[in-house]
Amino acid sequence: MNLARRLLLWASTNAWLRERAMRTRFVRLSVRKFMPGEQINDAIEAAVRLQPSGVNAIFTKLGENLAELTEAEQVYAHYLKVLERIKETGISGEISIKPTQLGYDQDREICFDYCMKIMKACEAQGTLFWIDMEGSLYTQGTIDLFTRLRAHSECVGIAIQAYLHRTDADLEALAALGSKIRMVKGAYLEPADVAFPDKSTVNEQFVKNCMRLLRPDADRPGALLHIATHDTNIQDRLLAHVAEHGIEKRRYEFAMLYGINSQRQLHLAARGERVRCLVAYGEYWFPWYMRRLAERPANIGFVLRNALKR
Numbered sequence: 072m073n074l075a076r077r078l079l080l081w082a083s084t085n086a087w088l089r090e091r092a093m094r095t096r097f098v099r100l101s102v103r104k105f106m107p108g109e110q111i112n113d114a115i116e117a118a119v120r121l122q123p124s125g126v127n128a129i130f131t132k133l134g135e136n137l138a139e140l141t142e143a144e145q146v147y148a149h150y151l152k153v154l155e156r157i158k159e160t161g162i163s164g165e166i167s168i169k170p171t172q173l174g175y176d177q178d179r180e181i182c183f184d185y186c187m188k189i190m191k192a193c194e195a196q197g198t199l200f201w202i203d204m205e206g207s208l209y210t211q212g213t214i215d216l217f218t219r220l221r222a223h224s225e226c227v228g229i230a231i232q233a234y235l236h237r238t239d240a241d242l243e244a245l246a247a248l249g250s251k252i253r254m255v256k257g258a259y260l261e262p263a264d265v266a267f268p269d270k271s272t273v274n275e276q277f278v279k280n281c282m283r284l285l286r287p288d289a290d291r292p293g294a295l296l297h298i299a300t301h302d303t304n305i306q307d308r309l310l311a312h313v314a315e316h317g318i319e320k321r322r323y324e325f326a327m328l329y330g331i332n333s334q335r336q337l338h339l340a341a342r343g344e345r346v347r348c349l350v351a352y353g354e355y356w357f358p359w360y361m362r363r364l365a366e367r368p369a370n371i372g373f374v375l376r377n378a379l380k381r
């Protein structure tokens with residue numbers, strides 16, 4: 072892993088930097104590249120603009136590692152409001168949360184209860200409830216949370232990180248359950264005994280994991296693969312794979328982030344692929360933004376250009 076990426080991932084966890092950066096105008100301007108705004112209405116409006124081109128949405132309010140359990144109630148209430156807004160506007164929108172945004176650090180049972188209630192509300196509305204994957208200290212707990220929820224509904228999905236050594240085994244168990252899985256490469260700073268440090272190995276793991284989930288024995292009730300990458304080379308390899316094996320489109324969907332390779336999102340939708348854009352919004356954007364910069368340190372050039380424009 073290169074030094075710039077390491078530094079940015081370290082910065083993502085630094086409270087001192089967070090406090091200062093979030094008040095700095097050029098940083099606030101730069102984050103707009105990846106986020107239509109801080110309010111849910113900004114995110115909904117972005118999704119409404121995207122929908123005619125066939126790109127559907129997933130909404131996530133930024134936030135993680137709550138300081139107080141009481142904040143989880145507000146997050147829960149917020150997501151119910153998001154579901155109402157989705158219904159009012161008639162867009163196809165799903166929800167994605169982080170367990171630590173719903174009190175996982177403070178009380179796992181309460182976190183489970185909130186997830187259960189949001190999942191049931193999603194089910195009633197005919198949409199999906201996704202669980203993001205955080206750092207490796209949370210992997211097992213997040214999979215356990217998903218498995219408990221999955222026992223009650225098919226409307227739940229989980230993000231799984233290709234960079235983890237444990238992922239091949241996790242996927243076997245999850246595929247047997249009939250699971251909705253969002254395959255991602257992984258966005259956190261992890262030690263080499265937990266995650267593959269080498270990018271080309273992670274890329275190969277990602278392709279292998281997606282192909283595993285597209286095999287006939289993974290086609291169970293409730294299963295779905297989200298191919299969540301901006302890597303066009305990998306997308307093309309997987310498109311060639313589905314064409315070669317006659318894999319039905321109902322089994323997979325492409326998922327990408329708002330503001331990244333937007334032309335590609337439109338291009339995939341125009342060629343008839345199912346595409347979802349994850350639209351993030353909210354006031355607590357610093358750690359998430361640092362992880363986006365770390366994915367492509369060239370993005371720092373964009374931040375610096377905004378600084379010079381001040």
Ligand SMILES: Cc1cc2nc3c(=O)[nH]c(=O)nc-3n(C[C@H](O)[C@H](O)[C@H](O)COP(=O)(O)OP(=O)(O)OC[C@H]3O[C@@H](n4cnc5c(N)ncnc54)[C@H](O)[C@@H]3O)c2cc1C
Pocket residue numbers: 202203204205230232253255256257258259299300301302303326327328331332349362363364366367370
């Ligand atoms: C829908 C979605 C949900 C996600 N959920 C999670 C999650 O729950 N847990 C988790 O750990 N990670 C999550 N991620 C992030 C993921 O782990 C990767 O860190 C991220 O997607 C970057 O890897 P990549 O696969 O896009 O490819 P990379 O190999 O990093 O990049 C390939 C190409 O994509 C473009 N690109 C990628 N990132 C950026 C960027 N930030 N800015 C500009 N261009 C870029 C560039 O052209 C780059 O050359 C999610 C990603 C997506 C798309």
